[in-house]
Amino acid sequence: MGRVPPMTTRDTIRVSEIFGPTIQGEGALIGQPTVFVRTGGCDYRCSWCDSLHAVDSEYRDTWKAMPPEDILAEIEKLTGGKPIMVTLSGGNPATQPLDRLIEQGKAKGYSFAMETQGSVVKPWFADLQMLVLSPKPPSSGMGTDWRVVANCVRTAKAAPTVLKIVVFDEADYAFAREASERFRELPIYLQPGNHTPPPPEDDSATVDQEGIDERMRWLVDKVVEDKWYGARVLPQLHVMLWGNKRGV
Amino acid sequence: MGRVPPMTTRDTIRVSEIFGPTIQGEGALIGQPTVFVRTGGCDYRCSWCDSLHAVDSEYRDTWKAMPPEDILAEIEKLTGGKPIMVTLSGGNPATQPLDRLIEQGKAKGYSFAMETQGSVVKPWFADLQMLVLSPKPPSSGMGTDWRVVANCVRTAKAAPTVLKIVVFDEADYAFAREASERFRELPIYLQPGNHTPPPPEDDSATVDQEGIDERMRWLVDKVVEDKWYGARVLPQLHVMLWGNKRGV
Numbered sequence: 001m002g003r004v005p006p007m008t009t010r011d012t013i014r015v016s017e018i019f020g021p022t023i024q025g026e027g028a029l030i031g032q033p034t035v036f037v038r039t040g041g042c043d044y045r046c047s048w049c050d051s052l053h054a055v056d057s058e059y060r061d062t063w064k065a066m067p068p069e070d071i072l073a074e075i076e077k078l079t080g081g082k083p084i085m086v087t088l089s090g091g092n093p094a095t096q097p098l099d100r101l102i103e104q105g106k107a108k109g110y111s112f113a114m115e116t117q118g119s120v121v122k123p124w125f126a127d128l129q130m131l132v133l134s135p136k137p138p139s140s141g142m143g144t145d146w147r148v149v150a151n152c153v154r155t156a157k158a159a160p161t162v163l164k165i166v167v168f169d170e171a172d173y174a175f176a177r178e179a180s181e182r183f184r185e186l187p188i189y190l191q192p193g194n195h196t197p198p199p200p201e202d203d204s205a206t207v208d209q210e211g212i213d214e215r216m217r218w219l220v221d222k223v224v225e226d227k228w229y230g231a232r233v234l235p236q237l238h239v240m241l242w243g244n245k246r247g248v
Numbered sequence: 249m250g251r252v253p254p255m256t257t258r259d260t261i262r263v264s265e266i267f268g269p270t271i272q273g274e275g276a277l278i279g280q281p282t283v284f285v286r287t288g289g290c291d292y293r294c295s296w297c298d299s300l301h302a303v304d305s306e307y308r309d310t311w312k313a314m315p316p317e318d319i320l321a322e323i324e325k326l327t328g329g330k331p332i333m334v335t336l337s338g339g340n341p342a343t344q345p346l347d348r349l350i351e352q353g354k355a356k357g358y359s360f361a362m363e364t365q366g367s368v369v370k371p372w373f374a375d376l377q378m379l380v381l382s383p384k385p386p387s388s389g390m391g392t393d394w395r396v397v398a399n400c401v402r403t404a405k406a407a408p409t410v411l412k413i414v415v416f417d418e419a420d421y422a423f424a425r426e427a428s429e430r431f432r433e434l435p436i437y438l439q440p441g442n443h444t445p446p447p448p449e450d451d452s453a454t455v456d457q458e459g460i461d462e463r464m465r466w467l468v469d470k471v472v473e474d475k476w477y478g479a480r481v482l483p484q485l486h487v488m489l490w491g492n493k494r495g496v
Contacts, residue, residue, distance in 0.1 A: 020472075021472045021475075021477065022468065022472065023468050023471075023480075023481050030278065030279075030480075030482065031278075031437070031480035031481050031482040032480050033471055033472060033476070033477040033478075033479070033480075033481075079475065079477070080475055082475045082477060083477070084477040085477070189279070213488070213489055216489060217489055217490075220270065220271050220489075223271075223281055224268075224269045224270065224281060227269075227327065227328055227330045228281070229269065229281040229327070229330060229331070229332040229333070230281075231281070232271075232278075232279035232280050232281075233271050233279050233281075234278065234279040234485075235485070235488075237482075237483070240461070240483075240488060241461055241464060241465055241468075242465075
């Protein structure tokens with residue numbers, strides 16, 4: 001390999017897509033206007049992944065290596081230069097060197113929320129406006145190392161941190177209960193899974209919204225039945241409004 | 249009028265319905281398990297009211313005068329005695345003497361959120377976990393006295409206070425902008441109106457969810473277009489999941 005400027009190797013971020021402003025469709029910040037920066041690459045392969053185009057290395061050629069300055073310039077273009085909350089998503093954005101993007105964005109008034117499964121820890125978690133930890137339940141086919149999740153929580157320090165668990169079935173629900181028991185101090189959001197995620201190359205694929213709604217109602221019943229009054233149950237609002245369509 | 253025990257006259261609350269636990273379907277606490285206490289009677293008559301059965305005095309004979317002790321007993325029955333967030337709704341719950349209910353409930357670990365248009369001020373606003381002020385936009389046919397709304401905000405003191413504005417059209421949207429300008433310190437939630445509210449005697453009436461969703465998408469576009477990145481746009485989740493059905 002030839003010599004490359006150190007800054008480029010250290011700071012270049014793999015980006016799958018940047019889009020918005022639209023509203024955050026999920027979790028604690030639901031309904032909040034935001035720009036999404038979706039990074040490429042993931043250490044997980046969830047069976048029901050709804051963002052395979054940002055996960056599977058088969059789509060690597062659609063990802064772009066970008067320095068933080070260029071990403072921020074793109075965000076500013078989208079927002080007309082008016083500061084907004086930026087959502088860092090993926091893939092697993094924790095695998096990317098996002099520290100300088102966050103630092104530069106904050107200097108211009110932007111704030112950053114990030115969603116990650118909690119499998120990779122980075123010191124800059126502490127600079128986020130919100131860290132959403134989303135350990136993956138059994139239906140994903142993935143396993144969770146709770147010590148790493150706990151390390152994410154510790155590393156986030158004063159940054160508001162919440163749990164978000166996708167729930168497809170009873171086993172996933174039990175997993176959510178366990179997560180909540182392990183991190184009693186964290187607010188928890190439950191989200192009914194989408195069993196009709198888009199194939200990576202077809203974001204016009206039909207969503208079984210009625211099936212998802214049915215799961216949502218089941219989840220509300222579960223929470224009520226178990227008197228789990230501290231949990232919040234929220235759907236994927238963007239799927240309700242726009243189906244599997246990307247960029248909204 | 250004969251002599252009655254002072255406590256009864258001062259504290260009796262007119263209740264239209266008590267139901268739950270279910271999730272809060274709207275606004276800042278969306279997705280949160282809660283029991284609803286819907287009081288009877290309102291100083292407003294919004295053209296698109298979705299709770300006329302708790303507003304129109306024609307339905308007065310379905311309301312029950314209850315002392316706070318009885319309401320709390322009913323709440324405890326519904327929750328199995330496990331503390332929950334109680335949502336005080338109406339009608340206009342600010343017209344009712346809710347101070348002792350809140351006091352007694354808090355002593356048992358319950359918390360109370362309330363939604364009101366901001367036309368009536370009560371000192372016990374300060375005891376709420378959340379005060380949702382929902383001034384009614386032009387499409388309602390009602391007018392807003394902003395001095396009274398400001399007095400609600402002042403009286404709530406440290407109680408978290410937010411604005412929620414129902415939006416049907418451009419004039420309503422302009423009203424929401426005005427509300428936000430007047431109370432820059434308050435978080436604001438915008439909610440697309442339901443143009444197919446249930447007639448008071450038929451909660452199985454069909455909802456035009458596609459029409460409401462269309463309004464929601466329009467509202468997201470408006471907020472983005474105006475770079476109003478501080479506003480949050482949220483639907484009525486319970487209507488999406490259960491239509492006009494009551495008690496959910």
